[in-house]
Amino acid sequence: MNAMNQEQNNVVQIFDTTLRDGEQSPGASMTVEQKVVIARQLEKLGVDVIEAGFAASSDGDFESVRRVAKEAIRPRVLSLARAQEGDISRALKAVEGAKKPGIHTFIATSDIHLKHKLRMNREQVVEAAVKAVAYAKQFTDYIEFSAEDASRSDPEFLIQIFREVIRAGAKAINVPDTTGYAIPSEFGALMANLIERTAGGDRVIWSAHCHNDLGLAVANSLAAVHNGARQIECTINGIGERAGNTSLEEVVMALRTRKNYLNLDTNIHSEQLYPSSRLLSQVTGIAIPINKPIVGDNAFAHEAGIHQDGVLKHKQTYEIMTPESIGIPGNRLVMGKHSGRHAFDERLKHLGFNLNKEDMNRAFVRFKELADKKKNIYDEDIEAIVAEEILRVPGRPDKFELLYMNVNSSTDGIPTATVKMRVDGGEKMDHASGDGVVDACYKVISKITGSRSQLVRYSVNAITAGTDAQGEVSCLIEDDGIRVSGQSSHTDVIMASAMAYINALNKLAERKHYRQVVEKAGP
Ligand code: KIV
Ligand code: ZN
Numbered sequence: 001m002n003a004m005n006q007e008q009n010n011v012v013q014i015f016d017t018t019l020r021d022g023e024q025s026p027g028a029s030m031t032v033e034q035k036v037v038i039a040r041q042l043e044k045l046g047v048d049v050i051e052a053g054f055a056a057s058s059d060g061d062f063e064s065v066r067r068v069a070k071e072a073i074r075p076r077v078l079s080l081a082r083a084q085e086g087d088i089s090r091a092l093k094a095v096e097g098a099k100k101p102g103i104h105t106f107i108a109t110s111d112i113h114l115k116h117k118l119r120m121n122r123e124q125v126v127e128a129a130v131k132a133v134a135y136a137k138q139f140t141d142y143i144e145f146s147a148e149d150a151s152r153s154d155p156e157f158l159i160q161i162f163r164e165v166i167r168a169g170a171k172a173i174n175v176p177d178t179t180g181y182a183i184p185s186e187f188g189a190l191m192a193n194l195i196e197r198t199a200g201g202d203r204v205i206w207s208a209h210c211h212n213d214l215g216l217a218v219a220n221s222l223a224a225v226h227n228g229a230r231q232i233e234c235t236i237n238g239i240g241e242r243a244g245n246t247s248l249e250e251v252v253m254a255l256r257t258r259k260n261y262l263n264l265d266t267n268i269h270s271e272q273l274y275p276s277s278r279l280l281s282q283v284t285g286i287a288i289p290i291n292k293p294i295v296g297d298n299a300f301a302h303e304a305g306i307h308q309d310g311v312l313k314h315k316q317t318y319e320i321m322t323p324e325s326i327g328i329p330g331n332r333l334v335m336g337k338h339s340g341r342h343a344f345d346e347r348l349k350h351l352g353f354n355l356n357k358e359d360m361n362r363a364f365v366r367f368k369e370l371a372d373k374k375k376n377i378y379d380e381d382i383e384a385i386v387a388e389e390i391l392r393v394p395g396r397p398d399k400f401e402l403l404y405m406n407v408n409s410s411t412d413g414i415p416t417a418t419v420k421m422r423v424d425g426g427e428k429m430d431h432a433s434g435d436g437v438v439d440a441c442y443k444v445i446s447k448i449t450g451s452r453s454q455l456v457r458y459s460v461n462a463i464t465a466g467t468d469a470q471g472e473v474s475c476l477i478e479d480d481g482i483r484v485s486g487q488s489s490h491t492d493v494i495m496a497s498a499m500a501y502i503n504a505l506n507k508l509a510e511r512k513h514y515r516q517v518v519e520k521a522g523p
Pocket of ligand 2: 021176178209211241
């Protein structure tokens with residue numbers, strides 16, 4: 001395809017990197033099972049490419065890429081690899097079970113990276129890139145090449161290295177704004193210049209990979225496709241390193257809503273955007289900001305009287321897209337105490353959860369417990385149960401388990417908490433006081449578990465409306481350079497808080513155990 005044809009082709013490929021760059025967000029690490037669940041949803045959403053991980057970075061990542069590769073039917077599955085033979089072999093091995101496999105190899109091209117990080121000159125970088133692509137080409141037909149920090153690189157050097165890797169067999173050329181430094185008009189012009197002047201550039205698909213440090217990732221991605229790129233790399237909810245990556249739902253809806261201006265569209269089934277966003281948030285515990293475009297709670301809420309009046313008279317006065325188009329459900333009342341097994345199973349299927357019998361049973365028990373406490377059960381409650389009971393179960397039995405908890409709070413007394421826990425099979429009980437009951441609970445849990453971790457973030461959200469709503473608690477803890485998040489939901493927010501903390505401590509124990517195993521195994 002030449003650049004002209006590329007511009008005439010009005011479908012922009014969506015390359016999802018939630019499982020790779022997205023997972024690099026603090027607290028977003030996912031288990032293999034969780035990644036498989038997300039990958040299934042990505043396929044349902046209609047993404048064209050899934051970057052499933054960085055196979056050479058750890059055994060866990062290798063396994064995730066391998067499992068996702070086996071699952072995916074329509075999307076291409078890639079693994080990231082540095083421009084080194086060892087990384088590429090590992091990436092190739094991980095994707096070999098995919099219907100459409102490929103690898104994504106990269107090397108930095110900016111002078112600052114060459115001098116301080118790679119300690120290589122330009123000639124050596126071109127040589128390494130070409131060697132990597134040529135090596136991969138012997139085993140796979142689909143190779144994407146990225147010039148890390150492209151937006152701060154010399155465009156003449158980009159033209160040179162891209163020409164050489166295309167000659168060696170690269171099929172997709174990615175232009176990353178690694179540090180989120182670019183300005184839309186500048187990034188668009190860079191893309192146009194590269195497409196126009198790179199020899200062989202008419203045979204490849206040009207891709208934009210933007211970070212959001214200046215809040216411009218979506219705008220830069222749109223500028224890139226407006227100037228001839230036909231692939232956008234993005235993540236659900238915009239999660240990713242530092243301020244995140246281009247948000248998939250925002251860029252897709254911008255293309256769809258402004259098709260009249262950009263004349264471009266994607267293969268995304270937009271009514272799966274909201275379910276995908278919710279699922280990722282449930283799995284990672286990273287809350288969606290209420291004012292987040294497209295999927296935030298307030299995205300379609302009209303507060304000002306003048307706006308409400310306008311929307312009531314004619315929706316399009318203040319609404320440029322509909323909530324239904326992105327799959328936002330009404331707060332539908334689905335079930336209660338008297339709902340039976342069959343209705344529950346049906347509802348789960350309707351929500352897109354295809355659980356096996358054992359998981360279905362576990363979820364049903366939790367549903368019944370909740371129905372005893374809460375009159376009306378909404379879809380969001382069921383999602384929370386599935387997320388907690390099934391999606392967050394670690395591979396090994398939990399090290400810590402809550403057995404009993406009693407808290408006291410009054411207008412004139414000091415808040416206290418008494419907690420009994422199972423720790424490595426034995427039982428331990430203790431009590432503590434604190435600034436509030438949550439503080440008291442966290443102190444006593446730290447005492448019992450002997451944890452020295454720091455609480456980095458703590459947040460509570462009501463899943464639905466009403467005073468009997470389930471509170472969803474998410475916390476982020478850090479110990480010895482490891483950051484993990486914990487989540488839980490319960491009609492009692494203090495219980496949810498304690499369980500979220502214990503969930504995080506269990507994950508931390510898993511990660512430390514894994515680190516020890518790797519250290520013992522040596523290099
Ligand atoms: O931001 C970046 O440069 C990357 C590359 C590995 C594509 O994530
Ligand atoms: Zn990136």
